Amino acid sequence: MSDSHTNQVLRSIPAMDELLATPWATECSRSLGRETVKHIITETLDHIREEIRKGTPIPVPLEELAVRRAKHVLHRRMSSTLRPVINATGVIVHTNLGRSPLASEALRAVHEIAGAYSTLEYSLEKGGRGGRNDHVEWSICRLSGAEAALVVNNNAAAVLLALSATAAGREVIVSCGELVEIGDSFRIPEILAFSGATMRAVGCTNASRISDYRKAITENTAVLLKIHPSNYRIQGFVTSTPREELSRLAASRNLVFLEDLGSGLLSQLETPFAHREHSVRDCLKAGSSIVTFSGDKLLGGPQIGVIAGSKQLIDKMKGHQLLRALRVDKMTLAAFDASLRLYLSGRRSDIPVIRMIEMDNRTLRKKARALCRMLQGTLAKLNAHDCILSVVETCDAVGGGSYPTDILPGFGVAISPGSTGAETLAAHLRAARIPVIPGIRDNRVILHVRTLLPGDEKAIAASFAEASNKGGA
Numbered sequence: 001m002s003d004s005h006t007n008q009v010l011r012s013i014p015a016m017d018e019l020l021a022t023p024w025a026t027e028c029s030r031s032l033g034r035e036t037v038k039h040i041i042t043e044t045l046d047h048i049r050e051e052i053r054k055g056t057p058i059p060v061p062l063e064e065l066a067v068r069r070a071k072h073v074l075h076r077r078m079s080s081t082l083r084p085v086i087n088a089t090g091v092i093v094h095t096n097l098g099r100s101p102l103a104s105e106a107l108r109a110v111h112e113i114a115g116a117y118s119t120l121e122y123s124l125e126k127g128g129r130g131g132r133n134d135h136v137e138w139s140i141c142r143l144s145g146a147e148a149a150l151v152v153n154n155n156a157a158a159v160l161l162a163l164s165a166t167a168a169g170r171e172v173i174v175s176c177g178e179l180v181e182i183g184d185s186f187r188i189p190e191i192l193a194f195s196g197a198t199m200r201a202v203g204c205t206n207a208s209r210i211s212d213y214r215k216a217i218t219e220n221t222a223v224l225l226k227i228h229p230s231n232y233r234i235q236g237f238v239t240s241t242p243r244e245e246l247s248r249l250a251a252s253r254n255l256v257f258l259e260d261l262g263s264g265l266l267s268q269l270e271t272p273f274a275h276r277e278h279s280v281r282d283c284l285k286a287g288s289s290i291v292t293f294s295g296d297k298l299l300g301g302p303q304i305g306v307i308a309g310s311k312q313l314i315d316k317m318k319g320h321q322l323l324r325a326l327r328v329d330k331m332t333l334a335a336f337d338a339s340l341r342l343y344l345s346g347r348r349s350d351i352p353v354i355r356m357i358e359m360d361n362r363t364l365r366k367k368a369r370a371l372c373r374m375l376q377g378t379l380a381k382l383n384a385h386d387c388i389l390s391v392v393e394t395c396d397a398v399g400g401g402s403y404p405t406d407i408l409p410g411f412g413v414a415i416s417p418g419s420t421g422a423e424t425l426a427a428h429l430r431a432a433r434i435p436v437i438p439g440i441r442d443n444r445v446i447l448h449v450r451t452l453l454p455g456d457e458k459a460i461a462a463s464f465a466e467a468s469n470k471g472g473a
């Protein structure tokens, strides 16, 4: 392209003020502010100018192109990217979808505390300073049998604080088979290094015995660490050291026995494979000095990390500098307190995660049939005859690193989307006003009913209608 031609094309770029005065720009200004809209339009025009100078072929008319591109960016920025979705994957504690949905009591508590002043760090009795940990410590102790407890941001923070307070500058002995990576880059060796402790790994990947631990103890050893392998299970010949033995060894050598439990089971679940996870109480009873766990896995509360166990050790952590950086905010505390109270009052089945894990087959089948009928009604109205719906058996999962190899048999609705393909239909469902995240199996979209919350069925029908209109079904 010659220089004069380039200049001519550059001159035909629409003026900023013209674009800013259009009705759609005014509309966008209402949610983003005029300055932001101006900034985004400027960026769009600059980009087009640059492409013209480089000689990139560009569709004309330029005005249309500029408007289309600016609108695209503006519309994306106008709504939040953090949005509610419908979890139809059948994975209950789904890390990417926010782990545990909160119980309605927990939501009420957040609502009440978040928009007002509160007793977060205030004692009404003393008329002065109180401790934020005091609101939940007693309940945790009641529910787990611990002497004392402390909450922090999440379980990774709990492990970090527990190790920093008990083992900084000293050695921690851990089994090779437990040096796992959990979730998004929670790696035991790295957390250990952060805490200032030195790691001594003992045994082999599939076997570590009490004698391995005993031989590794030196004058500088402070902690025996046991880690729940979570999302990982070794099959075949496996020997791991029972916590009772570790606890006895730790006690006899004056060491701390620290256990990272992960999932935070407070009371046994009613599932055929319940015996595979130990509750916090079981571990403390078996002799763990300190147990750490998450609030938003099997416990079904908000994201929080709990450290429970020996009062003497917890007191040390309460005075640790690191705690200030890891402390929990008032909304989380309110939600956690309310969730714990559901356990205390014997209403743990009001916690969505617990209800979903324990949901029986008859209920699941009934839910799947009802959803199937509802979607058939939607299809009939749309005249979409290409698409076949049926009730199917599904493999659901607890998720969040608990019971990694156990399948929860469930039910769902399978959609055979005809010529469009399952991936396309799934993409349309994700793009709906209320996004639906389904499972996919054998080129069928599977809506697992176990993970649906009250009211989700209707929303799925609406999203399904939207998706079908796009030619997804």
Ligand SMILES: *Cc1c(COP(=O)(O)O)cnc(C)c1O
Residues within 6 Å of the ligand: 154, 155, 156, 157, 182, 183, 186, 227, 228, 229, 230, 260, 261, 262, 263, 293, 294, 295, 304, 305, 400, 401
């Ligand atoms: C999930 C998990 C963690 C990390 O907990 P967060 O609450 O995600 O910080 C650490 N250890 C174990 C064993 C886990 O299962």
